[in-house]
Amino acid sequence: MGASDRHVSVGQEWQHCQRQFVQRRTVSVTMATKRGQTALDRADAPPAKTPRRLGSKAPPAASGSKPADSADPANVQMEVFVRVRPLNARELATGSKTILRVETKTALVFDPTEDSEPFFFRGTAQKTRDLNKRVNKNMLFEFNRVFDETSTNEEVFEQTMKKVVKPVLEGYNSSVFAYGATGAGKTYTMLGTSDNPGIAYRTIVELLSQVEQLDGWRVTLGASYLEVHNENVKDLIHPASGKLQLREEGGHVLVSGLRVETIRSADQLFSLLAKGNTNRTQHATETNAESSRSHAVFQVHVRMEHVMNQVRLSKLSMIDLAGSERGSVTGYEGEHFKEGSNINKSLLALGNCINALAGGQKHVPYRDSNLTRILKDSLGGNCRTMMIANISPASSALETTYKTLNYATRARSIKSQLSQNLRTGTKSVAQYQQIINELQKKLSQAESQARGVDLTGLQEWEQKIAEVMEEKKILHQRILKLQSEERLTAWRLKHKISMVDAAVDEVISNRYKRGIEQLTLRLETFQNQIVQSKPVLLSVYEREAALVKEIESVPNLAPYLRHILDKYRYMVENVEHSMCEEHMQKINQLQAKQVEKHSNVVNTLVSLSSDFYRLLQASGHMTGKFESEYQTAIRDVDGLKAVSFAEDEYRSITENNKLLRLSLGVVHDKPDVTDEAMQAYQDTIPLKDLPTNRNKPIPLRSLPSLRQPKAPPKSSDKENGFMAKTLPSAGRVLGSRNTPIRNRDGLKAVRSKMQTERVHPYQNTTTRTRSGQAAPARQATPCNPVRMNKIVAARMPSAAR
Numbered sequence: 001m002g003a004s005d006r007h008v009s010v011g012q013e014w015q016h017c018q019r020q021f022v023q024r025r026t027v028s029v030t031m032a033t034k035r036g037q038t039a040l041d042r043a044d045a046p047p048a049k050t051p052r053r054l055g056s057k058a059p060p061a062a063s064g065s066k067p068a069d070s071a072d073p074a075n076v077q078m079e080v081f082v083r084v085r086p087l088n089a090r091e092l093a094t095g096s097k098t099i100l101r102v103e104t105k106t107a108l109v110f111d112p113t114e115d116s117e118p119f120f121f122r123g124t125a126q127k128t129r130d131l132n133k134r135v136n137k138n139m140l141f142e143f144n145r146v147f148d149e150t151s152t153n154e155e156v157f158e159q160t161m162k163k164v165v166k167p168v169l170e171g172y173n174s175s176v177f178a179y180g181a182t183g184a185g186k187t188y189t190m191l192g193t194s195d196n197p198g199i200a201y202r203t204i205v206e207l208l209s210q211v212e213q214l215d216g217w218r219v220t221l222g223a224s225y226l227e228v229h230n231e232n233v234k235d236l237i238h239p240a241s242g243k244l245q246l247r248e249e250g251g252h253v254l255v256s257g258l259r260v261e262t263i264r265s266a267d268q269l270f271s272l273l274a275k276g277n278t279n280r281t282q283h284a285t286e287t288n289a290e291s292s293r294s295h296a297v298f299q300v301h302v303r304m305e306h307v308m309n310q311v312r313l314s315k316l317s318m319i320d321l322a323g324s325e326r327g328s329v330t331g332y333e334g335e336h337f338k339e340g341s342n343i344n345k346s347l348l349a350l351g352n353c354i355n356a357l358a359g360g361q362k363h364v365p366y367r368d369s370n371l372t373r374i375l376k377d378s379l380g381g382n383c384r385t386m387m388i389a390n391i392s393p394a395s396s397a398l399e400t401t402y403k404t405l406n407y408a409t410r411a412r413s414i415k416s417q418l419s420q421n422l423r424t425g426t427k428s429v430a431q432y433q434q435i436i437n438e439l440q441k442k443l444s445q446a447e448s449q450a451r452g453v454d455l456t457g458l459q460e461w462e463q464k465i466a467e468v469m470e471e472k473k474i475l476h477q478r479i480l481k482l483q484s485e486e487r488l489t490a491w492r493l494k495h496k497i498s499m500v501d502a503a504v505d506e507v508i509s510n511r512y513k514r515g516i517e518q519l520t521l522r523l524e525t526f527q528n529q530i531v532q533s534k535p536v537l538l539s540v541y542e543r544e545a546a547l548v549k550e551i552e553s554v555p556n557l558a559p560y561l562r563h564i565l566d567k568y569r570y571m572v573e574n575v576e577h578s579m580c581e582e583h584m585q586k587i588n589q590l591q592a593k594q595v596e597k598h599s600n601v602v603n604t605l606v607s608l609s610s611d612f613y614r615l616l617q618a619s620g621h622m623t624g625k626f627e628s629e630y631q632t633a634i635r636d637v638d639g640l641k642a643v644s645f646a647e648d649e650y651r652s653i654t655e656n657n658k659l660l661r662l663s664l665g666v667v668h669d670k671p672d673v674t675d676e677a678m679q680a681y682q683d684t685i686p687l688k689d690l691p692t693n694r695n696k697p698i699p700l701r702s703l704p705s706l707r708q709p710k711a712p713p714k715s716s717d718k719e720n721g722f723m724a725k726t727l728p729s730a731g732r733v734l735g736s737r738n739t740p741i742r743n744r745d746g747l748k749a750v751r752s753k754m755q756t757e758r759v760h761p762y763q764n765t766t767t768r769t770r771s772g773q774a775a776p777a778r779q780a781t782p783c784n785p786v787r788m789n790k791i792v793a794a795r796m797p798s799a800a801r
């Protein structure tokens, strides 16, 4: 074709296109008006002569919501992609026509108006249409992306799942699900073939390659694969587990008994996917030789731990839904018909959930099917979700394709509230030591490179920091020790109380009661001692905060001093960590002993009652009541033995966890400071003073002072009353013995009293020398741990020493 010919044909094409769009516009507007649909012109419509997009059912960009790939992923809309598969051999053989035309990368026309031959009546060309012919729907649908018949799995992956891998490694959950009629290409898109792998395979490759590039993170991957077939949930990797039950915990739906395999290599991950696929329920139908008859959910669980103590948890779910269908199309009978109606039932439930979510309804009927229960998190929950709607272009699939397009359009309105799944993890002693060594190395390097910088006074500053931090460390140790004792006592008390009812006679019952009294007293003593140590603790925090401020006022030394401070903070944390571990071991040992005792008792009772059961049966004395109670008890005992895998990471802190954990947040925990007072304390802290050099939530102890920084007294101030033997409570500082700080006013009063009188919180008199003068400013003295130990011991309640 010559250049001029080409111009002619392009020009003709253009005119033809314009004609078509004008026609389409008329038809679409009529249809939309007739059916009251929302096929409206877009606000950003192009100028009048340019063809306009009509029939589009895409929702307007919801205010306040963002595209899923925006920098801030909170409040994102579901992304919906449409993939059109080529006509298959059967469709071609039966002469099926194409009812789709992909207009642009984001729009397609469904059932476009055909360029028909002129319609003649009695030899005259008619302006009206042939009434014997069907009116084309001619509707334009818009999505985030439309992939035409020529698209490859690689292209689909590049435009869809590739961009969710990074957020997954940042701690965001993501899901993709393939939706469409049977034989529309869902499995082809998700799994593909060996020479043309699907997006699940490609996502895993991308995930593993990005994990390899991560620096400073320890990544653990796990995988699970399940199917929902006829409303039964089955582990595809461990099919022997049988039917799995769903249960709800903290708003999340968990699959009891679903095993998450830890992944050690890419090969292992792929072989799990392959193994699961072979176990999936599949059989030939009239429309698809290898039709997947179940909904399959493949999940990759990611756990990332950073050396700086952050833990990220996320889940990547890839869901291949079973195809929606009409019984007459698939040609099913009997069991297969039942299977088909179950698929339709669950997809109907999914449709209802999508409608409810898209319409912003409060009640979303997730409970209507197991599929929707499992997908609860992926639909409008804390998850970035993508839907790939697969459609056939064949005229024989007109109805199902239309349904899918409507379904997909509705799904575009669904919004999710994303949040990063972060936690502060616990480090091992070795990890702490590594951080401390690294900081020391950095510090030495910085010092040796500091040419021309005046480092005078650095040593004195280090001594000052070491002294405050040493005091903090010893204080923390003592409070944690008290707390550990308190928790262990609480645990023993809880068990003693539960045993009173089981006491067989009064003597034993009385013995338990005496034990309870003693433990209660002990518990109260520990609690009081912890409460009493609070002002001492606050005072050290305030001194530390003052030190942080002081450091910033020495610009030439500040960068070095920050490193030094960090090093000491980690040293303190290291000690705390060891104590917490020790405590956990103690509690675990106690619990293990208890469990052992219980299981011994249970085993003895089971064997006894079995004997008794057999005896009753043999003697013909069995009653219906005993029979049913015995069976229930045996089932319960079996239940006790069953192991279930749950997403522990997302669970709330249970009562037992509280006993397991030690926390230095005594200010939060104790009854003499309410949450309100705590809030007041935090509210008054100027934000700009918050340390920014740490990549984790700032603990209370590193918050800056509420008061003006004040030089803490020297140890030589002992004779001035500084080393008061008993610690006065904050109330005592105010003059009224043991007045608890119950609210914001109480806290303010203590603070202002301290400020005006310049009272040290663990002093009962103003800091003055014997001669009545104010104590001299503190000199930096070398930190002596033995001396510090004595100082802290004197300040602590006697029992904790």
Ligand SMILES: Nc1ncnc2c1ncn2[C@@H]1O[C@H](COP(=O)(O)OP(=O)(O)OP(=O)(O)O)[C@@H](O)[C@H]1O
Residues within 6 Å of the ligand: 084, 085, 086, 088, 149, 151, 180, 181, 182, 183, 184, 185, 186, 187, 188, 189, 288, 290, 291, 292, 293, 321, 322, 323, 324, 390
């Ligand atoms: N984009 C495509 N290019 C080439 N062939 C395709 C494409 N999509 C699907 N096919 C072919 O169409 C047939 C049906 O596809 P597939 O099994 O993926 O459908 P499905 O939607 O998963 O069906 P079902 O719900 O019944 O499992 C397969 O033979 C597949 O190879």
